[in-house]
Amino acid sequence: MFDRAMDLRGSKAHADTAFRWGTLVAACLVLLILGLIAVTMTNRSWPVLSRMGLDFFTTKRWAAPDGIFGALSFIWGTLYTALIAIALAVPVSLGVALFITQIAPPWLKKPLVYIIDLLAVVPSVVFGLWGVLVLSGKIQGLYAELHKGVAMLPGFLIPALVLALGVFILLGQRRSTAGWALAGLGLLLLLFGRTIPQEIFGPSPQGRSFATAGVILAVMIIPIVTSLSREVIETTPSNEKEAALALGATRWEMIKAAVFPHSKGGLVGAVMLGLGRAMGETIAAALVIGSATGQISMNVFAAGNSMPATIANEWGEADSPHKSALIALAVTLFVITIVVNLIASTIVRRSMARSAGKRA
Amino acid sequence: MTSMEPTPTPALDLTAKLSWRVAKNAIMSGLMLTAFLVVAVPLIAILWSVVGKGAATAFAGFPDFFTAEIPVVSRRAGPGMGPAILGTLLVTGAATLIAVPLGILGAVYLHEYGGNRKFARLVRFMSMVMTGVPSIVMGLFVYIMWTLTFGYSAFGGSLALSCLMLPVVIGSTEEMLKLVPGHLREAAYALGTTKSRTILTVVLPAALPGIVSGALLAVARAAGETAPLLFTIGAATAYNPQLFDGANNALSAQIFTNATSSFVAAQNRAWGAALTLVLLTFLITLVARVFTARLALKR
Numbered sequence: 001m002f003d004r005a006m007d008l009r010g011s012k013a014h015a016d017t018a019f020r021w022g023t024l025v026a027a028c029l030v031l032l033i034l035g036l037i038a039v040t041m042t043n044r045s046w047p048v049l050s051r052m053g054l055d056f057f058t059t060k061r062w063a064a065p066d067g068i069f070g071a072l073s074f075i076w077g078t079l080y081t082a083l084i085a086i087a088l089a090v091p092v093s094l095g096v097a098l099f100i101t102q103i104a105p106p107w108l109k110k111p112l113v114y115i116i117d118l119l120a121v122v123p124s125v126v127f128g129l130w131g132v133l134v135l136s137g138k139i140q141g142l143y144a145e146l147h148k149g150v151a152m153l154p155g156f157l158i159p160a161l162v163l164a165l166g167v168f169i170l171l172g173q174r175r176s177t178a179g180w181a182l183a184g185l186g187l188l189l190l191l192f193g194r195t196i197p198q199e200i201f202g203p204s205p206q207g208r209s210f211a212t213a214g215v216i217l218a219v220m221i222i223p224i225v226t227s228l229s230r231e232v233i234e235t236t237p238s239n240e241k242e243a244a245l246a247l248g249a250t251r252w253e254m255i256k257a258a259v260f261p262h263s264k265g266g267l268v269g270a271v272m273l274g275l276g277r278a279m280g281e282t283i284a285a286a287l288v289i290g291s292a293t294g295q296i297s298m299n300v301f302a303a304g305n306s307m308p309a310t311i312a313n314e315w316g317e318a319d320s321p322h323k324s325a326l327i328a329l330a331v332t333l334f335v336i337t338i339v340v341n342l343i344a345s346t347i348v349r350r351s352m353a354r355s356a357g358k359r360a
Numbered sequence: 361m362t363s364m365e366p367t368p369t370p371a372l373d374l375t376a377k378l379s380w381r382v383a384k385n386a387i388m389s390g391l392m393l394t395a396f397l398v399v400a401v402p403l404i405a406i407l408w409s410v411v412g413k414g415a416a417t418a419f420a421g422f423p424d425f426f427t428a429e430i431p432v433v434s435r436r437a438g439p440g441m442g443p444a445i446l447g448t449l450l451v452t453g454a455a456t457l458i459a460v461p462l463g464i465l466g467a468v469y470l471h472e473y474g475g476n477r478k479f480a481r482l483v484r485f486m487s488m489v490m491t492g493v494p495s496i497v498m499g500l501f502v503y504i505m506w507t508l509t510f511g512y513s514a515f516g517g518s519l520a521l522s523c524l525m526l527p528v529v530i531g532s533t534e535e536m537l538k539l540v541p542g543h544l545r546e547a548a549y550a551l552g553t554t555k556s557r558t559i560l561t562v563v564l565p566a567a568l569p570g571i572v573s574g575a576l577l578a579v580a581r582a583a584g585e586t587a588p589l590l591f592t593i594g595a596a597t598a599y600n601p602q603l604f605d606g607a608n609n610a611l612s613a614q615i616f617t618n619a620t621s622s623f624v625a626a627q628n629r630a631w632g633a634a635l636t637l638v639l640l641t642f643l644i645t646l647v648a649r650v651f652t653a654r655l656a657l658k659r
Contacts, residue, residue: 019556023469026462027483030490030530033523037493037501044504095395103389112396119403121645123584125612126634129619130406133627173373219402226399248374250385257372273492280494282587283612287619308496312590312616327500334497341492345485 037334045328048321056328062293062310064318069325071332076296077210077306078333081285082278084214084300089222089278090271096222097229102255113227120223128287131216136207136288143204143211143301150201155194162186202299208290211300213309216288217278225274228348232266233259235352265351272344276337282308307333407638414635417628425632430597430614437625441633443599447609448640450514451593452583454603455521460575462522463529464564470530471537472559484534490527498523499588512594514608520588525578532574536567569655576648580641586612611637 042049049056052069059070100112150158163186169179189196236259244254290303291313297304305313307329318326374381418425421439428440466483474480502520510516540563548558564571594607595617602608611633618630 013554016554016556019559020469020473023465023473026465027469027474027480027530029462029466030483030487030527033501033526034486034490034493036505037497040504041497041501092395092398095392096399099392099396103392115403116399117645118642119399121580121584121641122403122406123586123612123637123641125584125586125615125619126406126410126638129615129630129634130409132619133630134405134409219399222399244372247372249372250381252385252388253372253374253381255388276492280492280496282494282496283616287616308494308587311496311500312587315590327504330497330500333494337492337494337497338489341489344492345488 041327041331041334045324045331048325048328049331057332060294060296064314064322064325067321069328071307071329073294073296074305074307074310074329075332077289077304078279078308078336080300080304081210081213081217081289081306082275084210085217085221085278086271086275088214088218089225089274092218093222093225093229093270093274094267096226097233098255098259100226101230101233102251102259113230116223116226119219120227124220124281125283125287127216127220128284131212131284131288132208135215136209136212138207139212139215140204140207143207143209146201147203147301150198155198156190158197159186159189159194163190196298199298200300202297202301204301206290206303208288208303209301210289210297210304213285213289213306214300216284217281220281220284221274221277224277225270228270228273229263229267232263232270232348232351235266236262263351265354266348269344269346269348269351272340272347276340276344279306279340280308280333280337282312285309286312410631410634410638413628413631414633414638417632418635426636429599430609430629431625432597434618434621434626435623437628439629439632441611441614441629441636443596444609444611444614444633445636446599446601447514447593447596448583448611448637450601450603450608451517451521451589451610452579454515454518455525455582456575456579458518459522459525459578460529463526463575463578464533464571466526466530467533467537468559468564471534472555472563487527487530491531493524494587495520495524495585496587496590499591502588503591507592510604512592512607513604514593514600514602515604516592517589517608517610518603520592521582521585524585524588525582528578528581529575532578533567533571536570536574537563539570540566569651573648573651573655576644576651580644580648583644584612584637584641586610586616589613590616611640 048069056069056071057075058072060073060076061068061070062073063069096112096116100109100116104112162182166179166181166183166186169176170183173179240258240262241254244257245251249257285306286309289306289309291305291309292303293305293310295302295304311326311329314322315326417439418441424439425441426445427442428438430440430443431438466487470480470484474483499520502516502523506519507513507516544562544566545558548562549555553561589610590613593610593613595613596607596609600606600608615630615633615637618626618633621627621630
């Protein structure tokens with residue numbers, strides 16, 4: 001409208017239109033690439049997907065020479081290592097984000113952020129190299145100790161402790177979701193699964209395992225989860241924080257009363273984005289997960305395999321149907337990470353929009 | 361943002377004993393500090409290993425390690441990462457030349473033309489989704505689209521890396537365009553300038569330091585990527601300066617190969633290559649920071 005109203009441009013109008021179309025084409029590239037990924041990769045993996053059918057996702061036997069491809073153990077490995085990574089990374093990231101935003105003096109904030117960002121710059125293959133040549137050798141002793149320790153405890157003790165912790169939180173705050181979840185989990189374990197803790201901390205045959213992959217992935221996603229949490233936490237309106245402090249709340253009480261309720265949604269989104277990253281990470285996982293095909297085990301110290309790690313490790317010596325099966329793994333991974341990311345960015349956007357609205 | 365739901369009642373219970381509340385505050389603050397120390401440990405440990413083990417290999421008989429070819433027999437001790445260094449520079453450089461201009465153009469569309477239109481919102485959302493696509497998926501995609509037809513080459517790797525960089529550059533550039541004050545655009549229009557000229561001569565130069573800084577961070581990430589290169593560039597051990605022709609190599613891909621080797625000589629070369637790669641990415645990040653600092657000075 002504006003353009004047409006004052007068309008003083010004469011012959012330059014063509015250049016203007018051309019530039020406009022150029023930018024539009026560049027923007028369309030995003031849609032084009034995403035569409036092409038979905039179409040070409042599904043197409044390439046179709047021979048295996050159509051032959052295996054649903055068995056591809058529900059069976060765990062993966063035998064390339066026999067032409068049998070069941071991806072279940074890799075799906076399990078991907079989800080399990082990502083969960084271990086999240087369980088380790090979230091408390092740490094949240095702590096660091098709170099430390100930087102609420103506790104650190106202003107002059108210290110920037111250096112602290114730089115240090116965390118430095119971790120994000122280290123290439124994933126370097127994490128993997130360190131994981132396979134240094135960490136996995138040293139950490140196995142710790143695994144063995146943990147296994148011995150847990151095996152020594154009476155079976156009801158860990159479930160009972162979880163239950164007690166949940167009840168303790170509920171006594172302080174009756175509507176705490178975490179309290180109810182912990183209490184429920186403890187009770188369930190106590191009734192039906194007293195051996196589960198011992199299964200999780202099982203024997204450790206070697207340093208390369210789900211747990212090592214989880215640790216490395218945790219270190220790799222801490223920067224992104226921290227920086228997103230920091231952004232979310234910083235949107236807390238200062239009048240709410242000051243109100244809590246003015247009532248005589250300690251800093252921790254202020255965080256609980258003003259910061260957490262305000263940023264809950266955004267923090268959940270940050271965690272889910274971290275989850276997406278952890279599931280898609282290839283090289284570090286490929287080096288430290290132990291490459292044991294067909295393992296579906298609760299034992300965090302067992303060797304296993306994940307979808308991206310399998311693709312990276314088996315590609316070199318794969319023949320045509322095997323390659324097609326590996327591409328099918330990539331399609332599965334693509335779909336899972338897209339779904340996780342869609343949910344995550346929707347949550348983040350909504351919570352950011354809500355807090356922006358509240359401030360206005 | 362019209363949804364005015366009632367603010368949740370704060371769970372602020374100040375009835376407990378003061379000493380207990382103060383103690384709890386101290387414990388929680390202590391835990392936050394501990395979290396920070398926990399993050400510092402792996403960072404220091406990794407840098408310690410990389411510098412300690414890498415420097416011995418990389419700087420023995422300087423500059424052999426950076427110039428010699430990669431030994432074909434991997435158990436043989438001695439230097440050589442030259443072809444991989446050249447490959448990394450070639451692959452990353454070409455990826456930058458593809459992704460940065462396209463990303464800037466895409467961001468210009470989103471912010472200057474698209475604004476809040478449905479299509480622009482869709483592209484913005486999909487670009488955010490694209491940042492989450494695992495890098496190995498991008499690698500396989502380029503393998504299917506390019507490598508299957510044209511064979512291994514540095515350019516295949518560049519295509520894969522540019523697919524990874526594109527949404528990142530779009531995102532960071534759009535953030536910078538948002539910071540350009542509207543009165544600059546209006547002043548240009550008032551002089552009778554066309555929109556494209558305004559963008560090219562007023563808006564983009566004003567946002568340039570920020571755009572460069574964002575692009576450099578994307579380049580630093582791309583230089584360290586391994587997974588997309590596994591399917592696209594091959595594993596040459598000799599120098600190959602051709603962008604479009606013949607198998608090539610990269611530091612990251614070579615580290616991945618050597619890390620699984622049982623020969624100490626190959627592992628040592630992996631540490632040396634890791635040191636080189638870390639120095640390269642840190643250097644690029646540092647330059648990005650300089651641009652950011654310049655931006656801050658201008659304001």
